[in-house]
Each structure stands twice: as structure tokens, then as C-alpha cells.
Amino acid sequence: MYSLQGMRPRQASRSGKATWVVGRCAALCRQSEPMSETPQDALTIAAVPPKDAAEALRLVFGGLAEGQDEDYVRTIAAAMQSGEIPAAGLLEARRGPRRVGAAWFQVLAGGAALVWPPRLAPGEPVETASRLMAAGCQRLSDAGVVAANAILASVAPEEDRLLREAGFMPLASLFYMACEDSVFPEARPAGRLAFEPWRMTEQERLAQLVQATYEGALDCPAADDPRSPEDVLAGYRAAGVFSPDHWLFVRHEGRDVGCLLLADHPAVGNMELVYLGVVPSSRGQGFGREICRHAQWLARQAGRRRLVAAVDSANLPAVRMYAAAGFSVWDCRAAYGKRFGA
Known part of the structure; x- marks a missing residue:
């Protein structure tokens, strides 16, 4: 993501x-x-x-x-x-x-x-x-x-x-995708996953989990972000209005299998899906769709009109997953990157 x-x-x-x-x-x-x-x-x-x-x-x-x-x-x-x-x-x-x-x-x-x-x-x-x-x-x-x-x-x-x-x-x-509140779940979606809010005392746990979800990921593989996991999380936290209740460990059968990081933009009625990641061993089981539906439900709980996300257009599994959850593409942008101090 x-x-x-x-x-x-x-x-x-x-x-x-x-x-x-x-x-x-x-x-x-x-x-x-x-x-x-x-x-x-x-x-x-x-x-x-x-x-x-x-x-x-x-x-x-x-x-x-x-x-x-x-x-x-x-x-x-x-x-x-x-x-x-x-x-x-x-x-x-x-x-x-x-x-x-x-x-x-x-x-x-x-x-x-x-x-x-x-x-x-x-x-x-x-x-x-x-x-x-x-x-x-x-x-x-x-x-x-x-x-x-x-x-x-x-x-x-x-x-x-x-x-x-x-x-x-x-x-x-990059595809910029959005879904309107008309497709948000009316009630908390039932499913196989448990969602546990992040707390400051669990910074290392989240950093390690995010790093694990990057392995083999199809989003922007050329980026090879040189920043530390802690810096990456600091960047995510600065996107929009941060709330620990919108940063979630995703668990299945008692273990961490992914994470969901959301940022709020109340002035414009948006919730942003900043990052959704699943560890390699848990991919291919439909967990991404379940996590996405939970994000939509949280957006409804917050009173937001839409949920927005950005995804690499070449990441076809993610594009299909978002489309199946009611997202559509509203813009496409070219991303360039530069590393410093390398």
C-alpha cells in the first residue's frame, strides 16, 4: 500500500x-x-x-x-x-x-x-x-x-x-481508489479475524509486523524504502488525524497475521486506508478482503462519507480485492522516488 x-x-x-x-x-x-x-x-x-x-x-x-x-x-x-x-x-x-x-x-x-x-x-x-x-x-x-x-x-x-x-x-x-458509504457494512462484519488496537507500548511489535508484511509485497517493489520501520510508522502516523483505535493488529487463531492503519480526514469526510498488510504465510486466504471490510465499517462508525486508498496499479491482486469491496479508481498518478545518503 x-x-x-x-x-x-x-x-x-x-x-x-x-x-x-x-x-x-x-x-x-x-x-x-x-x-x-x-x-x-x-x-x-x-x-x-x-x-x-x-x-x-x-x-x-x-x-x-x-x-x-x-x-x-x-x-x-x-x-x-x-x-x-x-x-x-x-x-x-x-x-x-x-x-x-x-x-x-x-x-x-x-x-x-x-x-x-x-x-x-x-x-x-x-x-x-x-x-x-x-x-x-x-x-x-x-x-x-x-x-x-x-x-x-x-x-x-x-x-x-x-x-x-x-x-x-x-x-x-498509482491508482487512487475510493468507495462511498453506500457500500459500507451496516454492522460489524463477521469473519475469521480478530482486530486488536495498537498501543504505544507495542511499537516494536508493530514495527516488526509491518516489516514482515513487506516481504514479497507487490506494491511499489522498486521503492525499496531505506527508512527504518520506526520512521515508516512515524510517517504513517502523520497522515491525517491519528487515533490509536484506528491502528489495528490483525490476528487469526491467536497470532498476528497482518495490520490495518487508518488516518482520519474529518474536514473532508474521508477516512484514509494508509496501510493494509498481510504476512506472506497468511496470504491467499481472503484476509485482505476481510480487513478491508472492517476498515469500511470503522469509517461508517466514524461518520465518514468515503474510504480512500492508493495502490500500485501493477499489484493486480490488491486492485481486484479493492474492486470487489466496492472501490473504484478515480485517478492515476506517476510516482518517482529518490534516496538520500545512500
């Missing part, structure tokens, strides 16, 4: 159907002739002051769907100005007084980061994007980031080249 950490759900207002912002296409503008630089046009790259965050974010999020970009800008800019979200990773490129590019390198919990690659002003050479990427990656390295991801709606050849040159390699094509 690929976490939606760092991605914010949004609802469409016209059709009533749910759409979510999980990334954006960072289109790069190129010019055919190189730009000659005068001293007043010399390129500078620096962090954006929080008071100016909104203008830089409008450039960064310029590839979002119409109507969503301004909402996203207001939300993030306000959080940066209040200090809720650090603004240090929001970078801009300027030529004199003109902002000609911007990118956001968002440091997350657990040694992770989410990168919104550079967007440039019309006519700005692609070299500016390369310099923004280099500056942002240096900041991530200095901040102790171990693994960074970029999640994109589409990838132009120029952007693929930019990411690869910066050390970001393709990891997976």
Missing part, C-alpha cells in the same frame, strides 16, 4: 462526485534560444518568505484543476504563515524583481519528503528548473531526509529528464 501521506483530499462542488488533489502536473516551459544574462537579470534562488507564500504557491500549483488551485493556495499559504507548515522548503527563482520559477520541497515525518517539481514562468529556460531542483534536494539532504517522492498527474519528457537528472527514478503508476 502506497501511503497518501502529504496529499490532501478535495471535493468537487458541481457534480457532487468526489475528486481529490494528490499531486499535479509540473509542466516545464522551454525556449529555443538561450537567454543572455545581464547583472540585473542574474538568477537567484532562495526560500520564499511566509508572507509571500501565496504568490509562489500559485505558480507551484498552476497545474491543478481549475478551481482547486486557489483553494489549495489559500490553505497552504495560511498554514505557512501560522507556522503550522514550515515554509523553508518553498523555493523561488528570481531574475531581479521577477519571480521566474518556484518549487516546493515538503519535509514530512519519519525522514520522508514530498516534492512538487519546479514550474517556470513562460520563456524561462529549463536550466532554471534544474537549479531549483538541485537547491531543493540539497535542503532535503541537510534536513536529514532519507527518501523523497514526487507524485505527478502526467510526465512530459522534459520533466522526466529533470527528475532523473536529480536522482528521482520511476517507482510505480
Whole structure:
């Protein structure tokens, strides 16, 4: 399961159907002739002051769907100005007084980061994007980031080249899936599994169990996450509103066979299935479907309208399992990843 950490759900207002912002296409503008630089046009790259965050974010999020970009800008800019979200990773490129590019390198919990690659002003050479990427990656390295991801709606050849040159390699094509409360169980599903809430005193037990569920998993096998299990759990815990009652050991006949980690997003009426894992010896018995139905029941208990999840599109058993539980695909994104300190 690929976490939606760092991605914010949004609802469409016209059709009533749910759409979510999980990334954006960072289109790069190129010019055919190189730009000659005068001293007043010399390129500078620096962090954006929080008071100016909104203008830089409008450039960064310029590839979002119409109507969503301004909402996203207001939300993030306000959080940066209040200090809720650090603004240090929001970078801009300027030529004199003109902002000609911007990118956001968002440091997350657990040694992770989410990168919104550079967007440039019309006519700005692609070299500016390369310099923004280099500056942002240096900041991530200095901040102790171990693994960074970029999640994109589409990838132009120029952007693929930019990411690869910066050390970001393709990891997976991700399906973003959701089910509405109309398919949630009305009562607690009966089944073979027992669900035991996690407690802080059982951190090591959960870390070992999560690590065991990664063995032979089909989700993003190219990722090879270098972070420790403890860092991975810290990242999961930072996704949405955390509640220990929504982190569960899954047990069968007295032993741990898997885990279910949920995050709440009450402001938008979503529960997020952050991670669902089953140990290799217990796969192929339909446990994944039972765990998923339990997650849907918990979402109903919490009063949420939908349950959302992300899965590697190449993980066909998981895609089929979610579809059988009432999920449908609402978006597909390309995931790139970079490891630091290797």
C-alpha cells in the first residue's frame, strides 16, 4: 500500500462526485534560444518568505484543476504563515524583481519528503528548473531526509529528464481508489479475524509486523524504502488525524497475521486506508478482503462519507480485492522516488 501521506483530499462542488488533489502536473516551459544574462537579470534562488507564500504557491500549483488551485493556495499559504507548515522548503527563482520559477520541497515525518517539481514562468529556460531542483534536494539532504517522492498527474519528457537528472527514478503508476458509504457494512462484519488496537507500548511489535508484511509485497517493489520501520510508522502516523483505535493488529487463531492503519480526514469526510498488510504465510486466504471490510465499517462508525486508498496499479491482486469491496479508481498518478545518503 502506497501511503497518501502529504496529499490532501478535495471535493468537487458541481457534480457532487468526489475528486481529490494528490499531486499535479509540473509542466516545464522551454525556449529555443538561450537567454543572455545581464547583472540585473542574474538568477537567484532562495526560500520564499511566509508572507509571500501565496504568490509562489500559485505558480507551484498552476497545474491543478481549475478551481482547486486557489483553494489549495489559500490553505497552504495560511498554514505557512501560522507556522503550522514550515515554509523553508518553498523555493523561488528570481531574475531581479521577477519571480521566474518556484518549487516546493515538503519535509514530512519519519525522514520522508514530498516534492512538487519546479514550474517556470513562460520563456524561462529549463536550466532554471534544474537549479531549483538541485537547491531543493540539497535542503532535503541537510534536513536529514532519507527518501523523497514526487507524485505527478502526467510526465512530459522534459520533466522526466529533470527528475532523473536529480536522482528521482520511476517507482510505480498509482491508482487512487475510493468507495462511498453506500457500500459500507451496516454492522460489524463477521469473519475469521480478530482486530486488536495498537498501543504505544507495542511499537516494536508493530514495527516488526509491518516489516514482515513487506516481504514479497507487490506494491511499489522498486521503492525499496531505506527508512527504518520506526520512521515508516512515524510517517504513517502523520497522515491525517491519528487515533490509536484506528491502528489495528490483525490476528487469526491467536497470532498476528497482518495490520490495518487508518488516518482520519474529518474536514473532508474521508477516512484514509494508509496501510493494509498481510504476512506472506497468511496470504491467499481472503484476509485482505476481510480487513478491508472492517476498515469500511470503522469509517461508517466514524461518520465518514468515503474510504480512500492508493495502490500500485501493477499489484493486480490488491486492485481486484479493492474492486470487489466496492472501490473504484478515480485517478492515476506517476510516482518517482529518490534516496538520500545512500
